[in-house]
Amino acid sequence: MSPRGRRPGGVDTRAAILTAARADFAEQGYDATSVRGIARRAEVDPALVHHYFGGKAKLFAAVLDIPADPAALIGAVVQGPRDQVGESLVRTFLSVWDSDEGRQRFQALLRSAVTHDEATLMLREFLTREVFGRVVRELAASAGSGRVPTHQVELRAGLAASQMIGLAVMRYIVELPAVVAASHDELAVMLGPTLQGYLAPDD
Amino acid sequence: MSPRGRRPGGVDTRAAILTAARADFAEQGYDATSVRGIARRAEVDPALVHHYFGGKAKLFAAVLDIPADPAALIGAVVQGPRDQVGESLVRTFLSVWDSDEGRQRFQALLRSAVTHDEATLMLREFLTREVFGRVVRELAASAGSGRVPTHQVELRAGLAASQMIGLAVMRYIVELPAVVAASHDELAVMLGPTLQGYLAPDD
Known part of the structure; x- marks a missing residue:
């Protein structure tokens, strides 16, 4: 997969978004982290982040369990x-x-x-x-x-x-x-x- | 030093009591630990425990800092x-x-x-x-x-x-x-x- 490739939706996509979110939140803190940046890191379309998690706050809640x-x-x-x-x-x-x-x-x-x-x-x-x-x-x-x-x-x-x-x-x-x-x-x-x-x- | 020996008072005694207390509290919990037991483990007279720490509660406070x-x-x-x-x-x-x-x-x-x-x-x-x-x-x-x-x-x-x-x-x-x-x-x-x-x- 090229760095600019986009994953298709599916089981791996949700996990990839969570992993990217965990890394971004940890490196940048809550305020400086964006859905767009997480999507870029996970190599997915930002719309998929919203689809799976409904936005930054819910994604953060998922990261923190x-x-x-x-x-x-x-x-x-x-x-x-x-x-x-x-x-x-x-x-x-x-x-x-x-x-x-x-x-x-x-x-x-x-x-x-x-x-x-x-x-x-x-x-x-x-x-x-x-x-x-x-x-x-x-x-x-x-x-x-x-x-x-x-x-x-x-x-x-x-x-x-x-x-x-x-x-x-x-x-x-x-x-x-x-x-x-x-x-x-x-x-x-x-x-x-x-x-x-x-x-x-x-x- | 024999197992029944008694340490003289001094710098080491206070540290030995603290070490023994830490071990006893950790193994037995607060309630079941006694000054007498700590003194036995530290190989000192129980009176020295009272002298250095003033009793079980203060000793526990010292252990927990x-x-x-x-x-x-x-x-x-x-x-x-x-x-x-x-x-x-x-x-x-x-x-x-x-x-x-x-x-x-x-x-x-x-x-x-x-x-x-x-x-x-x-x-x-x-x-x-x-x-x-x-x-x-x-x-x-x-x-x-x-x-x-x-x-x-x-x-x-x-x-x-x-x-x-x-x-x-x-x-x-x-x-x-x-x-x-x-x-x-x-x-x-x-x-x-x-x-x-x-x-x-x-x-």
């Missing part, structure tokens, strides 16, 4: 009732991670974040752009005001994320018995107000 | 005003971990928790016994009531820990800019009510 499309889940959360954003986020988070597979993937994700600087950089850029960025924009829009300074909003989104990541560390890594034993309802009731307080403090 | 005595700090927090437990915990936590050295040690601690099961077991038992256990006991005593079931109290202590661990992950590992830039005062004001809500929900 995140068992869901974070942007879609976050979108569902912020489009629900504003006074239930907190509980809704907790339930959404648990629905994504709370399985044997999710637990293993969270462990792998945290392990790579702790041990590889480039993974940390990717994760930080992804969280900022696709997860917090979305929550921040949607909540600011639904509040219809610019009262809260951007720094405050970003800090609040980051603290909400810190609570959920901490929950996952205690439930999936440290496995503290009381936190492992807690039901989704219990966690939603107890953590909901925390997230609500960070993300929608005026409601 | 925790840059402070957690039990003493937790004690100081819960002996202050009950309605300021939340803010006080945040400030105490930051005072321990928020330095170049503390950050490196947190990274090492999380790395070992994520990569070695035995470290996770040690950490879980230590957190349960020396950190949460203390908060739970002290707050229950100061409330003068048994209203909250033990499971609830342990869950609340675990969730408080999850918020602080999550903060450390975001501030020291992921390094989300808004969370890194936040001052101690900002974090105390924003996270204080969260911890207060978990630990002293009736105040």
Whole structure:
């Protein structure tokens, strides 16, 4: 195959795109990586990247083995009732991670974040752009005001994320018995107000 | 030196105790390890272990490179005003971990928790016994009531820990800019009510 050749669609194509994406994200970070560049590296048409993965965020989630499309889940959360954003986020988070597979993937994700600087950089850029960025924009829009300074909003989104990541560390890594034993309802009731307080403090 | 010999006090003794403690904690976990057993392995008198480290919890903190005595700090927090437990915990936590050295040690601690099961077991038992256990006991005593079931109290202590661990992950590992830039005062004001809500929900 020549360097400018194009692979046909098929089983190998999806794997080739994933491999190219992994390399590009690792070398350039999330922000600087483009679908076009990944397609070039994988020697496929950019349309195939969209066909198989639906875009850069979902492709990144696939590379990191995140068992869901974070942007879609976050979108569902912020489009629900504003006074239930907190509980809704907790339930959404648990629905994504709370399985044997999710637990293993969270462990792998945290392990790579702790041990590889480039993974940390990717994760930080992804969280900022696709997860917090979305929550921040949607909540600011639904509040219809610019009262809260951007720094405050970003800090609040980051603290909400810190609570959920901490929950996952205690439930999936440290496995503290009381936190492992807690039901989704219990966690939603107890953590909901925390997230609500960070993300929608005026409601 | 015979197996029953006793090392004299000195530079080597402290190192020998640390080495023996590291091995015992790793093999047996936190709960099953005793100062007497560590002394036997290090071939020193148990009194020397107390002399150099002040007991099992402090020795464990030294093994894990925790840059402070957690039990003493937790004690100081819960002996202050009950309605300021939340803010006080945040400030105490930051005072321990928020330095170049503390950050490196947190990274090492999380790395070992994520990569070695035995470290996770040690950490879980230590957190349960020396950190949460203390908060739970002290707050229950100061409330003068048994209203909250033990499971609830342990869950609340675990969730408080999850918020602080999550903060450390975001501030020291992921390094989300808004969370890194936040001052101690900002974090105390924003996270204080969260911890207060978990630990002293009736105040």
